[in-house]
Amino acid sequence: MTSSSPGDLAVDGPPPDPDGADDLGVVVRGVRRTFDLVVAVDRMDLRVPPGQVTALVGPNGSGKTTLMLMLAGLLAPDSGTITVAGADPVTRSSAARAAVGWMPDVLGQWETLTCREVLTTFADAYRIPAAQGRARAAELLDEVHLTELADSPARVLSRGQKQRLGLARALVHDPQVLLLDEPASGLDPRSRVDLRVLLRRLAAQGKAVLVSSHVLSELDDLADGAVFVSRGRTVDARTVAEMTLSTRRWQLVALDPDHLRTWLRDHGVAEVADPAAVRPDHVLVELPTPEAAAALLRDLVRDGVPMVSQAPASGALEQVYLGLESERR
Ligand SMILES: Nc1ncnc2c1ncn2[C@@H]1O[C@H](COP(=O)(O)OP(=O)(O)O)[C@@H](O)[C@H]1O
Ligand SMILES: [Mg+2]
Incomplete structure (x- = not known):
C-alpha cells in the first residue's frame, strides 16, 4: 500500500486479492446506479468469495435487487466496477453470463411452458446439447422435488413451487457464481431446509453464492458471512463466526423460572426487560463476553438450578442488523 501512487487509490473498496479467489467469486467496487431521481445503489463495495454462502442483508428498498441485477448483467452500473468469476458483466457480457446463475425474486414470464420446458429452454439458450439439456432438466426437477409436476404448466405452481423452479433454472448451466434474490420467500419449512442443504x-463444491433477504432468521444457519446494506450503501461486512461471538444478549430457560430468577438476583446478574418477550418463563440477561456466558452456565448448573437451555437471545445476524443504523424507505 505504501508504495502505491495516488492513482492506484482512485477506486477503493475490498483490498486486493492475493490468492486469486476473486476470479471465482464476485468483486464490487464503488458501484452506483440511479433511476431518474432515485439513487437505488449509492455506493456499494463487497466481495463474495468462492466456497461460501454470503448473505446480502438489508431492509426493503435498500438496493439489494438493483445490485443483483447489475451482477447478473441485466442492468449496467452508472459508475464503479464489477467482476463475476473474473469477467466484467458490461464489457465481457457473454463470459460473465455463462458464469452466473440468477434466480429473480419472482419467476415472471415463461409461465405457459411446462416446468420441464422452462429448464430445457434455458439449457438451449446456454447452448447445452438437447439430450444433455433434457437429462439436466430431469436431474434438477428431482433435486427441487418437482418431478411430479414436470409436465404441468409453470403457471399452475404455488409460489413456493415457482421459487423452486426458479432455483432449478438458475442451476441449469452449473454456474460458478449463484445469485439468489429472496430465495426462501414463499417456501414451506421443509423446502427451506432443502434450500439450505x-x-x-x-x-x-467451491461455488460463490450470494443470497439476499430481509428475513434474517432465514440466513443465520445458512450463511458464512454477511454484507449489510442500507439506503443503497454497504455498511458492514462480517463473518457469522464473528457475529456469534459478539452476541451479548442471552436467553435462559430453567424448569423452575423462579429458582433461576432468585439465583440471578442473589448473584448480581440483572434481568433485562424485553418489550418483545416471547414467554414469561424466558429470562433475558446481557453478558459482556462468551466467556462470561460459559461461566454463568457452569455456576447455574453447579448450584443445582434446573437449566433447560441458554442460547443467544436472537440470531446473530438479527443482533448485528438491529445494532446498525438502518431505515426503511
Ligand atoms: N426500475 C426502477 N425504477 C425506478 N426506481 C427503482 C427501480 N428499481 C428500483 N428502484 C428503486 O430503488 C430503490 C432500491 O430498490 P431495490 O433494489 O428493489 O431494493 P431491495 O431489493 O433492497 O428491496 C427503491 O427505492 C426502489 O423504489
Ligand atoms: Mg428486492
Whole structure:
C-alpha cells in the first residue's frame, strides 16, 4: 500500500486479492446506479468469495435487487466496477453470463411452458446439447422435488413451487457464481431446509453464492458471512463466526423460572426487560463476553438450578442488523 501512487487509490473498496479467489467469486467496487431521481445503489463495495454462502442483508428498498441485477448483467452500473468469476458483466457480457446463475425474486414470464420446458429452454439458450439439456432438466426437477409436476404448466405452481423452479433454472448451466434474490420467500419449512442443504452443498463444491433477504432468521444457519446494506450503501461486512461471538444478549430457560430468577438476583446478574418477550418463563440477561456466558452456565448448573437451555437471545445476524443504523424507505 505504501508504495502505491495516488492513482492506484482512485477506486477503493475490498483490498486486493492475493490468492486469486476473486476470479471465482464476485468483486464490487464503488458501484452506483440511479433511476431518474432515485439513487437505488449509492455506493456499494463487497466481495463474495468462492466456497461460501454470503448473505446480502438489508431492509426493503435498500438496493439489494438493483445490485443483483447489475451482477447478473441485466442492468449496467452508472459508475464503479464489477467482476463475476473474473469477467466484467458490461464489457465481457457473454463470459460473465455463462458464469452466473440468477434466480429473480419472482419467476415472471415463461409461465405457459411446462416446468420441464422452462429448464430445457434455458439449457438451449446456454447452448447445452438437447439430450444433455433434457437429462439436466430431469436431474434438477428431482433435486427441487418437482418431478411430479414436470409436465404441468409453470403457471399452475404455488409460489413456493415457482421459487423452486426458479432455483432449478438458475442451476441449469452449473454456474460458478449463484445469485439468489429472496430465495426462501414463499417456501414451506421443509423446502427451506432443502434450500439450505442444497446451497451448503454448492458452496462446498467451491461455488460463490450470494443470497439476499430481509428475513434474517432465514440466513443465520445458512450463511458464512454477511454484507449489510442500507439506503443503497454497504455498511458492514462480517463473518457469522464473528457475529456469534459478539452476541451479548442471552436467553435462559430453567424448569423452575423462579429458582433461576432468585439465583440471578442473589448473584448480581440483572434481568433485562424485553418489550418483545416471547414467554414469561424466558429470562433475558446481557453478558459482556462468551466467556462470561460459559461461566454463568457452569455456576447455574453447579448450584443445582434446573437449566433447560441458554442460547443467544436472537440470531446473530438479527443482533448485528438491529445494532446498525438502518431505515426503511
Ligand atoms: N426500475 C426502477 N425504477 C425506478 N426506481 C427503482 C427501480 N428499481 C428500483 N428502484 C428503486 O430503488 C430503490 C432500491 O430498490 P431495490 O433494489 O428493489 O431494493 P431491495 O431489493 O433492497 O428491496 C427503491 O427505492 C426502489 O423504489
Ligand atoms: Mg428486492
